[in-house]
Structures are given as C-alpha cells and as structure tokens.
Amino acid sequence: MWRNYLTVGLRALAKNRTYAFINLFGLAIGLAACLLILLYVQYERSYDNWLPDAGRTYQLQVYYKSKTTGDGFENQGAPYVTKGALLKDFPQIESATYMGGPPLTLLKDGEARQVDEGRLVDGAFLDTIALPMAQGDRKALSRPGTVVLSEDEANKIFGTRNVVGRTLTLLTSGKKADYRITGVFKDLPKHSHMDMRMLVRVDFPSMFPEDNGYLTSWGWTSGWVYVKLRPGVDAATVNNQLEAWKKRNIPDITFNGQKHNPGDERTFKLVAAPDVHLGRATGSAMTAGNDVQTIVTFAAIAVMILAMACINFTNLATARASQRAREVALRKVLGATRRQLMTQFIGESILLATIAMLLALALVEIVLPWFGNFLDADLELHYFGHGGMFLPMIGLVLLVGAAGGLYPAFYLSRFQPARVLKANKSAADAEGSGLLRSALVVIQFAVSIGLIICTAVVYSQNVYARSLDPGYKRAGLIQLAGIGSKTLEPQADALTRAIAKVPGVDSVGRTMIGVVTGNTSSTSVVVPGRTDPVDIGIYGVDAGFFPTMGIRLVAGRLFEENRPADDMTTPVPEDPAAERALVARGGHIVINEGAVKRMGFKSAQEAIGKTVRYGVKDEYGGLMNLTIIGVVADARFRTVRTAIEPTMFLFDRHSVSWLVARFHGDPRPVREEIEKVWRRYAPDVPFDATLADEVIARAYKRLDARAQMFGMFAILAVVIGCLGLFGLAAFTAERRTKEIGIRKVLGARTADIARLLVWQFTRPVVIANIIAWPVAWWLMREFLNAFDARISLTPVPFIGASLLALAIAVLTIGAHAFRVARTNPIHALRYE
Structure with a gap:
C-alpha cells in the first residue's frame, strides 16, 4: 500500500511540473527562511551558555530613574562600592568581582596601542567568572601586577600562544608598569555579552586615591560587578532583599539644606549572565545587546513566510482537485476508505515537504556564511548533538506536511463516486473551495503588503536618522580619543x-x-x-x-x-x-x-x-x-x-x-x-581618530541591518505569494477553457478576457489592504515610538506598498491571462 502511495505521489508530481515546481520552490524558500531564523534565534538565546557555572553567575545592574524629571537610564555597570556591600550583607554570594577602570595602552617596540578589550580586574575575577583556561589556572590573577591574555591576543602580540612568564609594559592612569603574564584563556565566542582579550590584575584602592569618589561614590559607574551565588541559592530571593540592602548601605546626602538618599532613584538587580544580552539594560555594555522584541518579530515573520508556502500548497491542491477526482472515485469503488485516502494525500504532502526540505538545506548551506557575516554572528548548522537541527527539521517537515495537506486531504477524500463518475459531471469544485482560496490569497498578500510597509517605514526612519540636523556641522569634523x-x-x-x-x-x-x-x-x-x-x-x-x-x-x-x-x-x-x-x-x-x-x-x-x-x-x-x-x-x-x-x-x-x-x-x-x-x-x-560621518554610520549599523532584514523578508513573501497566484491563475484558466472559447465566439475581445482573469485574482490583493494597513500601522507606531526623533507615519508607505503589490500581482497574472485570451476558440470547442 505504501509503495503504491509513493508511486502515485511521484507520478502526480511528474505529471504536473508547474504545480510541483511552485510548491517545491515556495516551500523550499519558506523552509530555508525558517531554518535561518531558527539558527539566528538559537544563537541569540545561547549567549554565555558556554560559560562554566553560567547558571550561578550574575551581573549587578543599576536602573536609574529621576524623581524630578522621570528620565531613566538602565545600566549594566555598577559602582565599585557595591561589590564590598554585597559581600558584607549576603552570605549567599560565593564570590564577587569588579572589572573596570580607565583604558589600557600597550607599549611594545616603541609603539603605543590601545587595548580596546583590555580590562582591569581584582583578584576574585577568575573565581567568579570561570573562563576556560588554555594555560594557567584560576590562581593566575591572585597577585597584582599579573595579566592573562586570550589566545588570539597572545598570538597577536608575540606571534605565539605560549607566553606564560613573559612581560608586558602597560600604561594606565598615566602610570607605566610591567606586568607578568601568568595565564592564557581560550578566546571568547562571539555569543558572549563580555568582550575581553586582556585581563590586568590591579589593586583598585592603591590605584585610586582615597579621596577619589571612584571607590566610595554610589553614583560613579565605570565598570561592572559580577557575583557567583552558592549552589542552590535562588537569585530571586537575593533580588527581593536588594531594596532593603540599598537603604542600609547608601548614605543620605545634604543638598541645599535638605537630606535625600540617592538610592531612592536607583533600583539594583542581579541578572543571570545568559540573560544579559537580551536584557533590558544596554548602557555601559561591553558588546552591543539585542532585545527580545526583535527576536520575536523576526521569528514571527519567518513563521508567516512558511505559512504562505503552506497556503500555496493548500490552494493549488484544491484548485487541481478535478484532476484527482476520478482517481479518488475509483479508489472508493475498489474499497478504499476515507481514512486511507486522507493518509495517502497527507503522505504526498509530507513527501513534498521532505523534498522541499532537502532543497532548503542546500539553500541554507549556501547562504549561511553570508547570512552570518551580515549579522556578525558565528552561525553554524549542526545536524546532530547539542543544538543540532535534525529533530527540528523532522518536526518542520511533519508540521508543514500536515499544515499544507490536511485540508486538501479532507477536501479530496469526501468526493462521491456516483457524482464524479456520472457522464459529463465532476464534483471537483465543492462548495466553498473558491471562497477559501480567495481568503487564503488575501492572507498571503496581507503579509506581503504589511512587510513592504514595514520595510519602507524602517528604511525611511533610517534615512531620516542619518540626515536629521544634529545641531552641529557633521561634515568636515574629525574626532580624536585620548x-x-x-x-x-x-x-x-x-x-x-x-x-x-x-x-x-x-x-x-x-x-x-x-x-x-x-x-x-x-x-x-x-x-x-x-x-x-x-x-x-x-x-x-x-x-x-x-x-x-x-x-x-x-x-x-x-x-x-x-x-x-x-x-x-x-x-x-x-x-x-x-x-x-x-x-x-x-x-x-x-x-x-x-x-x-x-x-x-x-x-x-x-x-x-x-x-x-x-x-x-x-x-x-x-x-x-x-x-x-x-x-x-x-x-x-x-x-x-x-x-x-x-x-x-x-x-x-x-x-x-x-x-x-x-x-x-x-x-x-x-x-x-x-x-x-x-x-x-x-x-x-594611541592615535585614534574617526570622522564624525563614520561614527554616525557605525552607530546606525544595527538599524541598517534591521531595514535590510525586513526588505529580504518582504521580497521572499512577495515571491512566494506571486508563485501561488501564478499557479492558481494557470489552473483556473485551464478549467475555464470552454467558457473562454464561448466568450470569444460571442464577440469578447482579448483585452476583455484578460481583464476578467486579472480582476478575479487582483481583487483579493485589494482586499488584503484591509488587514495589512491597521496591523502595519500599529507595529510601526510601536517601532517609531522607540525613537526620540522620528518620521511621521503618513499614508505614503501604505499606498505605495499597496500599489506595488497590486502591480506585481497584475504582472504575474497578466502575461498568462493574455496568452490564454489569445488562444483560438476552435481548440477549446472542437470536441463539441
């Protein structure tokens, strides 16, 4: 039985090459997009999971909100004084460390080079953040005057990774000193919120004078505080006690004769290391973070694109039902049950999804290097093991096969043999199937139009951000650090x-x-x-x-x-x-x-x-x-x-x-x-000079990437929608061959026939705007609200997107419609 189902399924695909191509190509694009976004989401959610004891390692973040103005600032950094206060009041903390201070300058061979990823740390750093060591151990930073390097930094400075025992000359806070290399840690992967290539052990109290607010001020933030909780300690319990903790530790200050406590405007929270990257605080971050909303948005778009490909399958399967009606009737006459027929059609759908998945994997393997470079992410496709994609791929194949084939299976399996086999009768077009196809086309183009609108708005905001008068003359300005x-x-x-x-x-x-x-x-x-x-x-x-x-x-x-x-x-x-x-x-x-x-x-x-x-x-x-x-x-x-x-x-x-x-x-x-x-x-x-225009371009790089991502998704959505539209037009024209012939005999012109066919399929595109416009308006309003200076949400991108989608639909259908309309009516009516 299964062999027969497989043979029939392959023959059906081979017999209808246009149908097979549209479904396979559309599903392959949808599945490839879904896999790429799945890899991206998996990557974004894997930040710092590589860190030993990641579940017990936390960053202390400070959220500031002014009581007088309501202005807020969420900071990954914390004052130096908080480390000692945490250790004093919370026995649940196994160790705590501070990392920060002024920038480092490396002096070598008569040249000065700023170490952008160089960090000053205290002696508890490696006990708190258990970096994987290539050479040395956790005691490598136990003494001031020592330094550990990443493997890549060691190789960059000395040309080898075997550098333990060598000496580096560093300049910090105006003081030149030699530091002995006591360890080498493995290079940190890109999916880490920490960016470190050199860790220098110093004694912070000795480096800064006692009267310097750096050591004692609760408002001076120039570094990061990390803690490691003891096994079994619940971080939520500690966080619940931080409100009382700050009141015990932050002293009142007198200003203009009135006492107030700076802690009233600050909220402290321990955030798990794996949650920092997608967390709420972005200020004073070592690397650029991301937000959950962006990840969810792109994941939702990928799902919608895949759904559009499934819609194509459903539409084309029901549209070509007349070609399978007699097969279904004969199988029922020979004893096939409806359950067996449904199993056959769902099996064909899963077969199609399997072939599409193989094509999608080929596309992913080709595109993945470019996609990872575009996102500046180390994306890798693994099929087995931790993070392997084999099981998700199997799940996608079954899900897509069921989603695309379930309704056609119900639809085709309900044909009545007597009605189908009766002379000159066909029950292929059951009631409601045309309405369903129109509704699904509306959904497809609603997604396409919505994505085009979003792309236009995001791109326009990007252009506006770059061209907005900043209040100073950006052109001809160079900025030097140091x-x-x-x-x-x-x-x-x-x-x-x-x-x-x-x-x-x-x-x-x-x-x-x-x-x-x-x-x-x-x-x-x-x-x-x-x-x-x-x-x-x-x-x-x-x-x-x-x-x-x-x-x-x-x-x-x-x-x-x-x-x-x-x-x-x-x-x-x-x-x-x-x-x-x-x-x-x-x-x-x-x-x-x-x-x-x-x-x-x-x-x-x-x-x-x-x-x-x-x-x-x-x-x-x-x-x-x-x-x-x-x-x-x-x-x-x-x-x-x-x-x-x-x-x-x-x-x-x-x-x-x-x-x-x-x-x-x-x-x-x-x-x-x-x-x-x-x-x-x-x-x-070190000499560090950058043109102001280059600084701005770098600052808006992430917004550029978001605009390009929306653009790529919009193109994919339009391509998939047009493939389905073309397939529907082809099958509908084939089914209406005799009608078209009669219309031409009765005097209808080619333009009239073409207009009839084009309008039939562009009408759902016009209706799609009713869904797309309000959804896109709401999404883009939320997007623009995140900017202090933003464009106005005018009707221009909405009307433009609708006209563009309509023009693409007309061009997709028009060429085929004119070809059908110009067919000689004799060929359609000669069998009469």
Whole structure:
C-alpha cells in the first residue's frame, strides 16, 4: 500500500511540473527562511551558555530613574562600592568581582596601542567568572601586577600562544608598569555579552586615591560587578532583599539644606549572565545587546513566510482537485476508505515537504556564511548533538506536511463516486473551495503588503536618522580619543595648539561629550525660586569646542580664552586650596535650550545672567554659584533613540576626553598630518581618530541591518505569494477553457478576457489592504515610538506598498491571462 502511495505521489508530481515546481520552490524558500531564523534565534538565546557555572553567575545592574524629571537610564555597570556591600550583607554570594577602570595602552617596540578589550580586574575575577583556561589556572590573577591574555591576543602580540612568564609594559592612569603574564584563556565566542582579550590584575584602592569618589561614590559607574551565588541559592530571593540592602548601605546626602538618599532613584538587580544580552539594560555594555522584541518579530515573520508556502500548497491542491477526482472515485469503488485516502494525500504532502526540505538545506548551506557575516554572528548548522537541527527539521517537515495537506486531504477524500463518475459531471469544485482560496490569497498578500510597509517605514526612519540636523556641522569634523589621558595632561594644551596649525585644520576644541561616545555625566543644581533640585547633564569643554562643532549661539556669549572668569580649570591632582578659591569665586556656564526649559526659564534671553547653585564637597564650601553666560542650540550628540539631554557646559580643560577638529579638503592627508603631530607630542598614547560621518554610520549599523532584514523578508513573501497566484491563475484558466472559447465566439475581445482573469485574482490583493494597513500601522507606531526623533507615519508607505503589490500581482497574472485570451476558440470547442 505504501509503495503504491509513493508511486502515485511521484507520478502526480511528474505529471504536473508547474504545480510541483511552485510548491517545491515556495516551500523550499519558506523552509530555508525558517531554518535561518531558527539558527539566528538559537544563537541569540545561547549567549554565555558556554560559560562554566553560567547558571550561578550574575551581573549587578543599576536602573536609574529621576524623581524630578522621570528620565531613566538602565545600566549594566555598577559602582565599585557595591561589590564590598554585597559581600558584607549576603552570605549567599560565593564570590564577587569588579572589572573596570580607565583604558589600557600597550607599549611594545616603541609603539603605543590601545587595548580596546583590555580590562582591569581584582583578584576574585577568575573565581567568579570561570573562563576556560588554555594555560594557567584560576590562581593566575591572585597577585597584582599579573595579566592573562586570550589566545588570539597572545598570538597577536608575540606571534605565539605560549607566553606564560613573559612581560608586558602597560600604561594606565598615566602610570607605566610591567606586568607578568601568568595565564592564557581560550578566546571568547562571539555569543558572549563580555568582550575581553586582556585581563590586568590591579589593586583598585592603591590605584585610586582615597579621596577619589571612584571607590566610595554610589553614583560613579565605570565598570561592572559580577557575583557567583552558592549552589542552590535562588537569585530571586537575593533580588527581593536588594531594596532593603540599598537603604542600609547608601548614605543620605545634604543638598541645599535638605537630606535625600540617592538610592531612592536607583533600583539594583542581579541578572543571570545568559540573560544579559537580551536584557533590558544596554548602557555601559561591553558588546552591543539585542532585545527580545526583535527576536520575536523576526521569528514571527519567518513563521508567516512558511505559512504562505503552506497556503500555496493548500490552494493549488484544491484548485487541481478535478484532476484527482476520478482517481479518488475509483479508489472508493475498489474499497478504499476515507481514512486511507486522507493518509495517502497527507503522505504526498509530507513527501513534498521532505523534498522541499532537502532543497532548503542546500539553500541554507549556501547562504549561511553570508547570512552570518551580515549579522556578525558565528552561525553554524549542526545536524546532530547539542543544538543540532535534525529533530527540528523532522518536526518542520511533519508540521508543514500536515499544515499544507490536511485540508486538501479532507477536501479530496469526501468526493462521491456516483457524482464524479456520472457522464459529463465532476464534483471537483465543492462548495466553498473558491471562497477559501480567495481568503487564503488575501492572507498571503496581507503579509506581503504589511512587510513592504514595514520595510519602507524602517528604511525611511533610517534615512531620516542619518540626515536629521544634529545641531552641529557633521561634515568636515574629525574626532580624536585620548586627549583626557593622564599621560597627556602636561602636553594637552601644546598638542591642541599644534593640531590647530596643521594645514587644512580650521579650528580645534576639547570636550567631555563627543559624537556618539556613550559618555554620560549628570548632576543636580538648585535654580532660584525652586526648592527641588534639577537634574541636568554636566560636561567639560574648552573655548574652542562650540566654534569647532558649529553649534549655534542662541543668546548671550560663548566661553572666551581671554576671560579668566570663564575658566574653571583647577590643578590635577586635586588642590584643595585651588578648589576652595574656585568655589568662593564662582563660575560661568553655558547651557543648551533643553536646560532652559528644564530650569523653568521662559526664554533663552531670560536665562542669561541667572545664577544656579551646584553642589561640591563640603570641605570646599558645599555649594558653588554658577552664572549662565550663554545659551546654545540643542545638539544631538547621541543617536535618535536617545532624547537630547538638558545640559550645562563648564570651561574645564581637565574634564575632557575627546578632541574635535574642523577641517577642509581631503580628510586623508589632514588625518595623516594630525597623526604625525600626535606621535610627536604623545608617543605613548594611541592615535585614534574617526570622522564624525563614520561614527554616525557605525552607530546606525544595527538599524541598517534591521531595514535590510525586513526588505529580504518582504521580497521572499512577495515571491512566494506571486508563485501561488501564478499557479492558481494557470489552473483556473485551464478549467475555464470552454467558457473562454464561448466568450470569444460571442464577440469578447482579448483585452476583455484578460481583464476578467486579472480582476478575479487582483481583487483579493485589494482586499488584503484591509488587514495589512491597521496591523502595519500599529507595529510601526510601536517601532517609531522607540525613537526620540522620528518620521511621521503618513499614508505614503501604505499606498505605495499597496500599489506595488497590486502591480506585481497584475504582472504575474497578466502575461498568462493574455496568452490564454489569445488562444483560438476552435481548440477549446472542437470536441463539441
């Protein structure tokens, strides 16, 4: 029996090549897309599962929300002081470690290279985060002055991985020291939220002075805190106790005569290492995270594309029912039961799905390297073992076979032999089958139109984000990192002046906030007439910053070098006498338009001359008067996802991290000349210069990828939908051959016949808009709401997508319709 079913199934496919091609090709595309997205989802959900004791390793995250403004910031980083407080109060914690600090510079062969993935750690790091070691053991970082490297970093520096016992010269916080290599850890896979190639063991209390807030402040975040819980400890229990823990440990502070606790604006949470990548916090992350919504969206789209391929199977199977009606009738006459017939047709469907799966696997193997490179992910297709795809593939074949073949099996198996075998009669077209096919076509094109709309909106938002006026002149701007390095402090002024003299450079400036640098600094000030403190961003700049950036002055004036009262630069290291003198004198600030609104001034002009009070250390006076001398236009230093921060700027040459240079002409020779100057003044500081346009392009890379993914899915959906539409048109035209012949004999023109056939199949496409438009509008509204600056959701992408889908449908059907309409009616009617 099964052999007979297989033979009949293969003959049916061979007899109807168009039907077989449409179904196989459509199913193969759908299955390939589904497998690729399944691999992607599996990869995204596998982050840090490779880590030994991953289930007991947690990252402490801090979620900040201002009580006065409601602004929020979710941070993967945590203050240094939290580690000791956790160990003190929670015996459930087996070990805890802190990783962070200033950047590292490697000095080798007379050259300086910044180690972007170099991290300062304490002695408990390898006990807490059990990295797989290639050489050495868990005690490799037990002593300060030691370092462990990744295998790739060891090979990059020394040309070999056997480096234990060698010495590295590193520069950090302005201090040069030799570190002994005591271990090599295996390279971290890409699916890790941690990015580490060099771990340097230091003693943080010795590295930072006791009076530095880095060690004691609950608001200073420059690193990450990890803990390992003891076996059997429930993290939820610890998290439930963190609210009381912070109240016990975070001290009250007095500001403007009133006490308040900074912990009231902070929520702490332990997040399991495998959950960090798809978690809620993205600030201060070592690697770019993702969000669950994106993963779910792409998975849902893959399922919809696969469903469209199944719809094609259902539609074409019912449309060609007349060709199988007599076969079904004869089988019933010879004793076949309905159950046997259903088994036969579902078996044929599973056979088709199996062949399609083999084609899909070939497509996946071909496309996977490109797809992984596109997503910057190490995607691998394994058939067996942990994460193997064999069982999911079997499941997909059975699911698709059942989904595509179940209704046709019910439909075909119910034919009555007497009606089918009666002369000149066919019961192939049972009631309701045409309506079902139309409904399924509507669903197919609703998905296609919806994806086209989403692609258009995402692409338009991407273009808008790149072309939006940021409030400064992006073209002709180059940004250099490292000017705030302690190594450079003595030469920083001279270096800045030298770069300003480079041919092609028009102006230079220094800043603590640059173009998409990820740097965030905020404080509270007291505004006259208000009792509650106002939260506001605070960043140091020099007098050249605003002219170099091209930020527009709205009211008042900018900082000037020849006005000593503007300059709030104090000596480094901190000089108490100079600090007290500055507090007594007061300072000048420039604010942006957002700060004007945040402080409650009616206009920029009204803010000029007003004084706000800024909190400093009690031993220096407690509060310092800051006079507003200028208001500048809002500038978007971050991406369009982040709201423009109300900001005040201080003229402080020591509170800077980046140098910006305005240039004209070809950027390459200008950059080369700047590098020469940099090497001359700062040979021990790596040269890191990037054009502002390149920084922006890098920042929007993820949004670009999302737009391209939507575009690819939209194309696949349209292709599958058009394949089904073409197949339906072909079978319908074949069934209506005699009708078309009679119409032509009675005088119908070719155009009339073609119009009849085209309208029959484009009508569902038009109706599909009723489903697609509201769903796409809701989805894209949610997508755009994630941006601070966004496009308006106009009817243009909706109408455009509908017209495009309609045009594709008409072209798909039109050529075939004209060919059928031009057929000589004699061939259709001659048997009469």
